[in-house]
Amino acid sequence: MIERTPVLNLVTHLILLFGLAVAFVPMWLVFTASSLTIQEINAPPISFIPGDQLLVNLTAAWQRAELGTKLLNSLIVALAVATGKILIASLTAFALVYFRFPARMLIFWMIFATLMLPLEVRIVPTYAVAANALAPLQAILDVSGLSALWAYVTGVNLVMEWNLLNSYTGLILPLVATATGTFLFRQFYMTIPPEIVEAARMDGVGPLRFLRDMLIPLSRTNMAALFTIMFIYAWNQYLWPLLITTDRKGYGTAVMELKRLIPTASTTGGGTPEWNVAMAGCLIVMLPPLVIVALMQRYFVRGLIAADK
Amino acid sequence: MADISIRQVYKSYGRTEVVHGVDLDIHDGEFLVILGPSGCGKSTLLRMIAGLEAISAGDILIAAKRVNDLEPRQRGCAMVFQNYALYPHMSVAENIGYALKVAGIAKAERLRRIATVAATVGLGDFLDRLPAHLSGGQRQRVAMARAMIREPQVFLFDEPLSNLDAQLRVQMRIEIRRLHRRLATTSVFVTHDQIEAMTLADRLVVMNGGTIEQVGTPSEVYHRPASRFVGSFIGSPAMNFLAATIARPGIATIRAGHAIAFAETDFTAPPGTQVEIGIRPEDLIVTSPGTPDAIEMQVEFQEELGAGRLVHGRFAEQDFIVQLPAGHKPVASLSLFVLAPAQAVHVFDAQTGRSCRAAACSTGPA
Numbered sequence A: 001m002i003e004r005t006p007v008l009n010l011v012t013h014l015i016l017l018f019g020l021a022v023a024f025v026p027m028w029l030v031f032t033a034s035s036l037t038i039q040e041i042n043a044p045p046i047s048f049i050p051g052d053q054l055l056v057n058l059t060a061a062w063q064r065a066e067l068g069t070k071l072l073n074s075l076i077v078a079l080a081v082a083t084g085k086i087l088i089a090s091l092t093a094f095a096l097v098y099f100r101f102p103a104r105m106l107i108f109w110m111i112f113a114t115l116m117l118p119l120e121v122r123i124v125p126t127y128a129v130a131a132n133a134l135a136p137l138q139a140i141l142d143v144s145g146l147s148a149l150w151a152y153v154t155g156v157n158l159v160m161e162w163n164l165l166n167s168y169t170g171l172i173l174p175l176v177a178t179a180t181g182t183f184l185f186r187q188f189y190m191t192i193p194p195e196i197v198e199a200a201r202m203d204g205v206g207p208l209r210f211l212r213d214m215l216i217p218l219s220r221t222n223m224a225a226l227f228t229i230m231f232i233y234a235w236n237q238y239l240w241p242l243l244i245t246t247d248r249k250g251y252g253t254a255v256m257e258l259k260r261l262i263p264t265a266s267t268t269g270g271g272t273p274e275w276n277v278a279m280a281g282c283l284i285v286m287l288p289p290l291v292i293v294a295l296m297q298r299y300f301v302r303g304l305i306a307a308d309k
Numbered sequence B: 001m002a003d004i005s006i007r008q009v010y011k012s013y014g015r016t017e018v019v020h021g022v023d024l025d026i027h028d029g030e031f032l033v034i035l036g037p038s039g040c041g042k043s044t045l046l047r048m049i050a051g052l053e054a055i056s057a058g059d060i061l062i063a064a065k066r067v068n069d070l071e072p073r074q075r076g077c078a079m080v081f082q083n084y085a086l087y088p089h090m091s092v093a094e095n096i097g098y099a100l101k102v103a104g105i106a107k108a109e110r111l112r113r114i115a116t117v118a119a120t121v122g123l124g125d126f127l128d129r130l131p132a133h134l135s136g137g138q139r140q141r142v143a144m145a146r147a148m149i150r151e152p153q154v155f156l157f158d159e160p161l162s163n164l165d166a167q168l169r170v171q172m173r174i175e176i177r178r179l180h181r182r183l184a185t186t187s188v189f190v191t192h193d194q195i196e197a198m199t200l201a202d203r204l205v206v207m208n209g210g211t212i213e214q215v216g217t218p219s220e221v222y223h224r225p226a227s228r229f230v231g232s233f234i235g236s237p238a239m240n241f242l243a244a245t246i247a248r249p250g251i252a253t254i255r256a257g258h259a260i261a262f263a264e265t266d267f268t269a270p271p272g273t274q275v276e277i278g279i280r281p282e283d284l285i286v287t288s289p290g291t292p293d294a295i296e297m298q299v300e301f302q303e304e305l306g307a308g309r310l311v312h313g314r315f316a317e318q319d320f321i322v323q324l325p326a327g328h329k330p331v332a333s334l335s336l337f338v339l340a341p342a343q344a345v346h347v348f349d350a351q352t353g354r355s356c357r358a359a360a361c362s363t364g365p366a
């Protein structure tokens, strides 16, 4: 739509600029704060002008929170969550859209219902499962009497245990198991014209080949978007890593370990709080998601250039 | 190369039956056109041949082999879809060669065949383009090339030209005809455009409401319609119909007391039978006022066609159309007297709608 409304244009731009400023000011404050000395940052008023201590503070934050290993942990978790999510979601949606099997819609609605159960809501049962991932299976066997049968036949009690605490698996799996991606892919697959499916069938294509040659290339934009969203989502997790890891040295994630930089009475010992170092840590931890967005945006901004008219 | 035999084929979606027992033999190398109004089951029949739709009852044989339970890829058919169904993320060359790739044919061989086929349909310069960057006509050619490259036993077309503008449609029609002359592959072409059907067909199948009304050459279907439906569906402007009663062999009387003569060697119906007389607008001849048994039509308006002139009006409380030859003066009077030559009069049973043609009013293969 092309309209000539200069006044309206000006007003809308002003509103947008205002919004941008509101969003940007905190970021700018983080940046300036992380470049000041400890004296400068604790002297009111808040400074909007950066100082010259950026590198010093970054180094201090890096060392104090052991950000090297923590960033690596975060990276492993975020990449695995994003990739795992795409794999599972695209395959599940493929089954839901292109195959007729009993209880198909029931399964879809069950998956859909989990949209209403974010990790924070189901954190206690999830933790219980993570403490022993085989507990549900054990419960099924117990209730159905199969384990009793097993004990009777072999004389050995069946006790299964698979502990996910302090492991990458434990950090990753609960974050992968959500419905967002499945839903997204299902809706996308349903927009693919049925004639294309039929043309592919006429060309002699089987289901897996269709997935590989048609669905995956066609949904590249969706994958890029989902990857970005899931990466940031997993990167920013705080509560779950806090619960599932006790070995913070080995399995702590960057966002969680940031709290080590937050000055409290115990860390400062009554001294001056080092907000400059905390902010420098923030800067470092914010960086990887930014890089991911920068790398991915060209895929999903460009959109599906091959879209048929 | 293959012939197709369709035997008592039914199709139901749940409780609704949409194809009611179709029998049809398609000869090897023939260009068969299925014509019919929207929703009559043309696409459904074609898709059952292709294997995209399950057959509810009956058998389909391709090259004497029952294919009911075969996957589309095993039937040796290639299909051109109405909206082309090109793969949007593949270039023209990839689109054309995809079936070969799936079949595991080596790349060099594939490229050679893509080049040959693309040249045939005039796409040589567009091989690297994506479908989104092609015109409608070019996309249509890609769809054709994609079907051709597999050298199938049977070509299936589902209204492949209906998304093109009129001029391009004529051009593609001629190209399809030319292609068929060269390849002589058995082809089944679905359309609801009667010009397309008449010009392309070796034989024409007219369908209505899930059954076949008539099978025959375009000329047979036009000159000897087997039912009132075929008479009204084929030909533009549409055939005029008049309710009448058979008075004696060769003569029917219209309610108004008019007598109309028909070729009694062609049509047989016992006197007293209620019939419908069909006369094509282009068969009527203008005569002078007062001619005995002439049809006196009330003129309402006229349309200039360039190659002729249509006179719309009423006769015996029904719409009536006469086509005057080119060069005929506009009709100045309020009424027009026309005569129908006996051999141009069609007689249909008023009850069944079938033609009263003595022999040869078959629905089977001609």
Ligand SMILES: Nc1ncnc2c1ncn2[C@@H]1O[C@H](COP(=O)(O)OP(=O)(O)OP(=O)(O)O)[C@@H](O)[C@H]1O
Pocket: B013, B018, B036, B037, B038, B039, B040, B041, B042, B043, B044, B045, B192
């Ligand atoms: N999946 C379906 N479920 C139920 N009814 C269907 C389905 N597909 C087609 N039909 C019905 O079958 C009938 C025949 O459809 P078909 O597509 O063969 O018509 P057609 O002759 O090709 O019409 P058109 O010229 O509009 O393409 C129609 O009445 C349609 O409503």
Ligand SMILES: [Mg+2]
Pocket: B042, B043, B044, B158
């Ligand atoms: Mg159709």
